[in-house]
Amino acid sequence: MSFIFSWLRRIYSLDTLDTRFTSSATTPANAAADTRPASTKDARANAIAQNAPASLWRTPEFFIYYLFFITLVPLMFKTVVDASKQDHPIYPTYKHLLEPGWIPGRLVDNSDTQYAGFRDNIPYLLLLVIAHPLIRRIYASFASRTSITKPSNPSTAAAGDAQLKQRMRFDFVFGLIFITVLHGISALKVLLILFINYRIGKRLPRSYVPAATWIFNVGILFANELSGGYPLERMAKLFAPGSVTPGETDSVIVQWAQALDSMGGLMPRWEVLFKVTVLRLISFNMDYYWSVEYPSSSPIEVCSPIASNSGLPISRLDVELTEFHKKKQLDPASLSDRDRVKIPAEPAAFNMRNYLAYVLYSPLYLAGPILTFNDYVSQQRYTPPSLTRTRTALYGIRFLLTVLCMELILHYIYAVAISKASPDWSLFSSGQLSMLAFFNLHIIWLKLLIPWRFFRLWALIDGIDPPENMVRCMSNNYSVSGFWRGWHRSYNRWIVRYIYVPLGGGGGGRGPPSAKPAPPQSGFISKFLQIRNLLLVFTFVAIWHDINLRLLMWSWLITIFILPEVIGTMLFPARRWRSRPTAYRVITGIGSVGNILMLMIANLVGFALGIDGMKELLASLTGSYAGIAYMVSCCVVLFVGVQVMFEIREDELRLGINLKC
Known part of the structure; x- marks a missing residue:
């Protein structure tokens, strides 16, 4: 039994999830990959552990x-399962949305089209996960045997450059084949957008690049949405409308365009998931833009054989980077996570082949996680030490257990189908209404978590370590800002690097991420600028997700709901309550209950019920004294949950881990 618990602890440890969680961003990769507790391998983590409070678990x-957890958690499941039974009055209204399941005697709620697209194709995706790394290994073996120049004692730099060339060449070719199979004729549309973006980043006058990059890529988001992916038939009708007489056929050009549109590959609607590609387009252009003026303080990519072998002159920047490398004595094969993102690749790496290999990298092409160009090049050159067979296998087992959890929920809890059927909410009790909303949010969390972890697992098997997107379970969040940092974490890191920091972060100073921080502002001005920047950030986030009112409302609600938390931290600063930790824990617990309720409202509006559906749900919950009493009892239960969340984070601090979410 102890072996099973030890095994489960290892599977569900933060180290298995992502070594970035158990080490600071500045910890060298070799140290970060160490499986020992964080406090034993990092001085900063040790200081965190020593200052952590005593445990409250006993x-x-x-x-x-x-006692609350033992009695109420099973009751929560029973409540929502009862609401999904066949004898419930609302069952006939959504029965048509259910499908036969693999659990005997149970139907499955596969009505969420976004997750259904992934779930129905899992066998083919698993085949691809096996085939892609296998083909790479076969190619690598063949390429190493046919290589003309093989140094007898290759240096670390030479070996890294050889690996970079080999991996980039494979990703370039495989990426082109991959999008052709996925999108068919529409692959040409994708490549045209990629080519225009590349020309913007490499050919425009440098001062125009940031504005042109952002205008072009945001414009592409709108254009893709409004045009529906630029169908050739619609374009042909603009130039050759054909006959308007009933019974006559379309012109030859229109018929030809229709035939081409029919060759749309496995995923004809390429524009739906192109949003993730847009982030990589911006990353390449901005990383190149910042690399030109990067201070001579980079420890990697110096005097590379790639530059000399390609016929390109070694620039003065390369020489400066070499000198800094010697002074700092940093190991380019063991850079920290922050350095891999911050330090630019050598100028010769910003070429068309590497650009297409990065943008079309198949494990991360469809849904991410999002990797910056600098980080991608660094990992292609030197395989991260965090990638071990044991850690990848444990991550894969954790992924399979998550899929099993989702399957059990979809077979016994029909929350999605019920919400899609727009039922008469008055037929549900207050407990059933709240649990349907609660589990709907869990399903939203899982339907995003599972694809993200699948594609990250694919990348890990292939030798690339992208950031983990989900840090915590949806039920383990009490802070609006912390929730944002831990939900879609790689996107949050991208937002911080390419939007939030250039806007000035919380201090108002503009500039690239490598620039010196701006002079400190007063408390009020700093908070005002922080809220302004957050409003701009979340507006972009809403537009990026989908161009509709529901998600704009979600983004503005998130921004508004951050205000109480910001005001609360100003009115009740932790430093003033150090002598009264229990009282402070109670006060912050009450505030956190409000945060959780606001987070649930915002996400139900944005991703499930919409504004009208949320109004109906709230009216049903608060329309009677019994409903109000139930909501008060829910707040008490949430308070208990928050106290456990606090202690989970204190437990992490005792291990030297501070996730800030």
Whole structure:
């Protein structure tokens, strides 16, 4: 039994999830990959552990909380399962949305089109996960045997450059084949957009690149949405409308365009998932733009054989980078996570082949996680030490257990189908209404988590370590800002690097991420600028997700709901309550309950019920004294949950881990 618990702890440890969580961003990769506790391998983590408070897990207060969990969690599941039974009055209204399941006697709720597209194609995706790394290994073996120049004692730099060339060449060719199979004739549309973006980044006068890059890529988001992916038939009708007489056929050009549109590959609607590609387009252009003026403080990519072998002159920047490398004595094969993102690749790496290999990298092409160009090049040259067979296998087992969890929920809880059927909410009790909303959010979380972890697992098997997108379970969040940092984490990191920091972050100073921080602002001005920047950030996030009112409302609600948290931290700063930690824990717990309710409202509006559906749900929950009493009891339960969340984070601090989310 102890072996099973030890095995489960290893599977669900933060180290298995992502080594970035158990080490600071500045920890060298070799140290970050160490499986020992964070406090034993990092001085900063050790300081965090020493300052952490004593554990509360065995106190009488928490034994009371355990009773809440033992009794209420099973009751929560029973409530929502009862609402999904066939004998419920609302069942006939959504029965048509259910499908036969693999669990005997159970139907499955596969009505969410976004997740259904992934779920129905899992066998083919698993085949691709096996085939892609296998083909790469076969190619690598063949390329190493046919290589003309083989140094007898290759240096680390030479070996890294050889690996970079080989991997980039494979990703370039495989990426072109991959999008051709996926999008058919529309692959040409994708490549045209990629080519225009590349020309913007490499050919425009440097001062125009940031504005032109952002205008072009945001414009592409709108154009893709409004045009529906630029169908050739619609374009042909603009130039050759054909006959308008009933019974007559379309012109030859229109018929030819229709035939081409029919060759749309496995995923004809390429524009739906192109949003992730847009982020990579911006990343390449901005990383190149910042690399030109990057201070001579880079420890990698110096005097590379790639530059000399390609016929390109070695620039003065390369020489400066070489000198800094010697001074700092940093190991380019073991750069920290921050350095891999921040330090630019050598100028010769910003070429068309590497650009297409990066943008079309098949494991991350469809949904991410999002990797910056600098990080991608660095990992292609030197395989991250964090990639071990044991860690990847444990991550794969964790992924399979997550899929099993989702399958059990979809077979026994029909929350998505019920919400899609727009039922008469008055037929549900207050408990059923709240649990349907609660589990709907869990399904939203899982339907995003599973594809992201699948594609990250594919990348890990292939030798690339992208950031983990989901840090915590949806039920383990009490802070609006912390929730944002931990939900779609790689996108959040991208937002911080390419939008939030250039806008000035919370301080108002503009400039690239490598620039010196701006002079500190007063507390009020700093908070005002922070809210302004967050409003701009979340507006972009909404537009990026989808161009509709529902998601704009979601983005503005998130921004508005951050305000109480910001104001609360200003009115109740932690430093003033150091002598009264229990009182401070109670006060922050009450505020966190409000945060959780606001997070649920915002995400139900943005991703599930919409504004009208949310109004109906709230009216049903608060339309009677019984409903109000139930909501009060829910707040008490949430308070208990928040106290456990606090202690989970304190437990992490005792291990030297501070995730800030």
